[in-house]
Amino acid sequence: MKNPIHTDTLEPDQPFCNRVEELSSLSGHARNGMNVVIFAPRRYGKTSLVRRVQHQLRSEGVCVIYAQFMRLVSVDDLVHRLAKAVVVGLHEHESLLDKGKRWLRHLPSVQPVFTLDSSTGTPAVSIRMTSRPKDSLDALESLLEELGALLAKDDFHVCIALDEFQDIVDIKEPRVEALLREHMQRHKASYVFLGSRRRVLVDIFSNKGRPFYHSATMMELVPLPEDECVEFIRQQFAQGGKHCPEDVARKITRSVEQYPYYLQALAYRVFELCEDACTPEHVTQGYELLLGNERYSFQAILQGLSAGQLKLLRGLAQDGQAQLTSTAFLQEYGLTLGGVQSARNALSEQDIIEQLNDGRWRIVDPIFKDWLLQAF
Template identity: 25%
Template sequence: MISNPFLISGYHSPSYFCDREEESSKIISALTNDRNLTLISPRRMGKTGLIHHCFHLIQAENSDIYCFYLDIFSTQNLHDFVDLFAKTVIGKLDNYSESTIKKLFSFLKSFRPSLTFDPITGTPTINFDIIPLQEENSLKEIFSYLEETGKRCYIAIDEFQQIIEYPEKGVEALLRSHIQFIPNVKFIFSGSKKHLMDEMFSSINRPFYQSTQKIGLKEIPLESYYVFAAQFFSAVKKNFPYEVFEYIYSKMFGHTWYIQYVLNQLYSMQQLEYTISDIELLIDSILEEENATYKTYCEMITKGQLKLLTAIAKEKRIKSPYETRFMRLHKLSAISSVKLALHSLIEKTLILKDEEDYYFVYDRFFSLWLEKR
């Protein structure tokens, strides 16, 4: 049992995972039926937790399946990617017998492998350094290693759109050339920048065009989320009315992480009854804690961008930032200036566009802070 059931990072077990039954079923069905997947959602909507949840369910059913997760958000180039990929999968499919170690060393000719032993347990660890300018060969050897084992593997690559930023040319085509010919390994390509992921997987001239089943994450339904949350409050004899949760859900636009954060703080309070006034005070407290951070955000963008960002926050959501009413009300300048500002805010992931083509401020707490300006 954990101290607070409303997790704001990591994955614990199905008991602390809310709903997503339909999405879980689709992901597991795709992988087990040899389909690669593209999973797209804004950051903090719960896609990473969903991936780990599906991997948990898969391995509970079949322990012979190996599941790997790598987040490439912080990688800057192909070298970083190959290094992370190698550390994630190499050696994880075998025991460290002498024959296995020799086999690994013979397989991975583009690496500088080294073997170390834990001084207490004696457990061996293999470390790999990529030989400079050998990244493409190293990548090929990793895929050959995965195929040679013959073991069923599911690999999730999170923030996959990051490969577009690599200075090397042709990384998409390079990865695709290996992935399409490895029958025992299936992939989840997960990303948070919808416009970039859509281009990668839906543009006819891109290597990954129509190579995956696509799944998007929407908000967890209000009713399902309330049932999930209320059980934990009820278990500690706390009264958590539906209208209180409905208020939280509405304020956070159904965005999973922000709801979890509020619930986490609420659960830690000593009181046994909760009202909407309690939620308002709690949110104000959170905004006060983040005040310095949000001021820094504002200093990092131009005055025009800040003006547009604040205007969208005050509107909650806006279908057309170029309409006369909106621009006059918020004293915005020429349409051309608004277009430039909007493009920049989207690139910075400060503004997102939902499936109904409404623009909104991505960070729910930042949006509420801007509303109060």
């Protein structure tokens, strides 16, 4: 029997757990031309959510553009990624090989290049910049001006999603934010800004001293409702021809604290382990397999951390939630007040740890926390 549970970014036609309210709100904002910031931890389904919304909008005749800004390395990199996203979005909306070619007059600095995809036989799109200014910021401004001219068309409704938008700060060019804001506020489009480094992303839009201050509606993705996770898992097992009792589905859900990616990943492994019906023992086995599978990405996180940051993570893994500056915590894990403050800021910026409403801190990723307990 084919496993019906997916563990990668979900396509619009694949099963999607809940987020009904978020889907409705985001679609409505896009239709109304509002800008939205979506923030949540890594692997929380932000990209799947936006792709689903854009798929719905495309069926309504809206042109949708999606750009990935993860790990931007330069202003030139930003220009190229945004230009390619615009061209691909336009081509999917109306073929640039046909009537859609009229739009290209608004983008004189961008030349689409079409090649035949050997696996699908369909045209694949890449781009060349026809006349790149020597200064990268000038190139970015030219592209934004051209995009503005295109978006000004009265019959043109556009939704533009910029994924991992906070990574623009890694370019280390402070004028980029101001330039993007200057043009985007005039663009006749709905922008959706996504990001998983929440502290950095939220600061871009909530800090009075930054260009994007109060320029978009903030939308935080919260953990999925437990009962709906349970029902979703049971439905997926039934679709695959297997039975998942309610108590087992609830054990799966609680084991990963309703964390969207891990919910799917653990359910996938449990489905593979059982024959006709799954048991709590299958969940335990599946969870160990999940921890083993994730160790490579977790080890990569540790390799980039200082000794002080590792000590702080060890303390949070063992204590669960803690007051980081308490004398007991500092003494237990051999930390100093200054060392904790430095490590806390670095780990928080990477969205590895987060502060709770009561002032305590915890590790964001519950599976990473459990893996750390084993590793230490």
